[in-house]
Amino acid sequence: MTKDSWKSEIDGDELQVARRDWGYWSRVVLKYWPSILLTTAVVIAAAAAVMQTQTPIYAAQATVAVYPASGTSSGVQPFVMGTEKGIASSGAVLSIASKSLLIPVSKLQHGLSVTVPANADLLVISYSDSDPHVAQSAAQGIAAAYVAYRTSTNQPTASRGGTTTPSTAGAVQASVVTDATLPTAPVSPNRLLILGVAAVLGLALGLGVALVRDWMDDSLRDHRDLEIQASAPVLAEIPAMPRSRNGVGDRLAIVSSPNSRVADAYLNLRTRVLHAAVSRQANILLVTSPGGEDKAAIGANLAAALALSGRKVVLVCADPRWGQADALFGMDGEAGLTSIVHGDSKLADALRATEVPRLQLLPSGPAYPDPSSVSQSTAFLGLLTKLRNKVDFVVIDAPPVLASADTGALAELGAMVLLVADARATDRARVRAAANELSHVRDDVIGWVLDHERGVRRLREQSAYSRRPATQAAAIPSPQRPVLTWEDISGQSARSDQNVAAVTAGTRITQSGRHQETTSNGSHEA
Secondary structure (H helix, E strand, O other), X not given: OOHHHHHHHOOOOHHHHHHOOHHHHHHXXXXXXXXXXXXXXXXXXXXXXXXXXXXXXXXXXXXXXXXXXXXXXXXXXXXXXXXXXXXXXXXXXXXXXXXXXXXXXXXXXXXXXXXXXXXXXXXXXXXXXXOHHHHHHHHHHHHHHHHHHHHHOOOOEEOOOOOEEOOHHHOEEEEEEEOOOOOOOOOEOOHHHHHHHHHHHHHHHHHHHHHHHHHHOOEOOOHHHHHHHHOOOEEEEEEOOOOOOOHHHHHOHHHHOOOOHHHHHHHHHHHHHHHHHHHHOOOEEEEEOOOOOOHHHHHHHHHHHHHHOOOOEEEEEOOOOOOOHHHXXXXXXXXOHHHHHOOOOOXXXXXXXXXXXXXXXXXXXXXOOOOHHHHOOHHHHHHHHHHHHHOOEEEEEOOOOOOOOHXXXXXOOOOEEEEEEEOOOOEHHHHHHHHHHOHHHHHHEEEEEEEEEOOOHHHHHHHOOOOOOHHHHHOOOOOOOOOOOHHHHOOOOOOOHHHHHHHOOOEEEOOOOOXXXXXXXXXXXX
């Protein structure tokens, strides 16, 4: 994939569109679910604490039936019920109730509520109080007072002619049809309603906080985000793989777990690196990262994958300060790159065989006061020249870009550059800074690797068909491939460079940049 082709696929608005779909929302929820739940729990706890400070209120109610007094010819009309509602809460009725209940009229007015059900000649007299017994007695007392008031106003009055006639105000009679009962549960505060509203508000607040945190978060979101920040393609996404009892040994997944998705990811990475090597006519690969990413594991697994394909590979640990490639293979640094550069060791003595066929390791070597002098020395350049002409691939574990100037100097050698970003730790700022640091060799950057990616759906689609035991790949060397000893690399063999070039099954890149092919009879043609 060329830079123009992958750049054409990246739309600046695509990330904004992705944030509006369900995938973005689900990612935010999955990423910040602990804080969302914590916020919800805090809001619910606060609501519960507030409810504890509130005094519970109990309500009791009595029902009074209103009907025309005996002797009247017409029923009570709806508008009359409105009048009766006002009478039931009037001072005259409450004064009667106050005498029997020994409760001030003002307090009775505060807790009283009178309602008229639709299409019914009923008065529902409710009374609320913090004491359920007071609420019951007050509701019953006010209902009885209203009935007594209506009974008293229904007494006959004398007319001017000396005869008695019913009072015009006494056209209504009332009776209590439902007595007030003792309330057992408070009507206020409504605990279920308050807790339900608090839960909804807590979830909304938690999600809002999560969105703000995600907006302020500078970490990488996915491979597309990495491509946008780095202005370079992502060649592979390495899934997160839990470590087992073997510890660091599990980081060499291409060997310890050859049938895993992690191993499949490295096989895909190998294919793309080989494609870049053919198009660029190069066989030196520089593996680096912005800072503390696990580039050593990426370089070691890639080197092992290249070796398992039948190629002769040397893994060079050129990061004496932070390098971990030695530990991945369980080797020490008594003799290595630094001792060779300083003339204390020879290449043949420093190269170590690994458990992977055709893969040799050149450890970092003992520590020296000035590590930068190693990568910038003529001895190191000569060593790389010798290696690139003797083997199929040289993979260099280089120092981090932002922590050392050595990587910039190594990149100027014309090697391919592969950078590693960690989905858990690398932020956008460091990706942009690393890309800017290597801007002078931008054309040599073949792409990035996103390590510890947790959602690699494309990886499963790409590698489902290719899953097979890794031993098969290791057991398919080309029938025309001669077997070289490592004395050939150190110069002790008299075999010519032309014969050494035959190590590659098909094609190999030489120092001169010529693309050589092996014919069926073993001769070489430019």
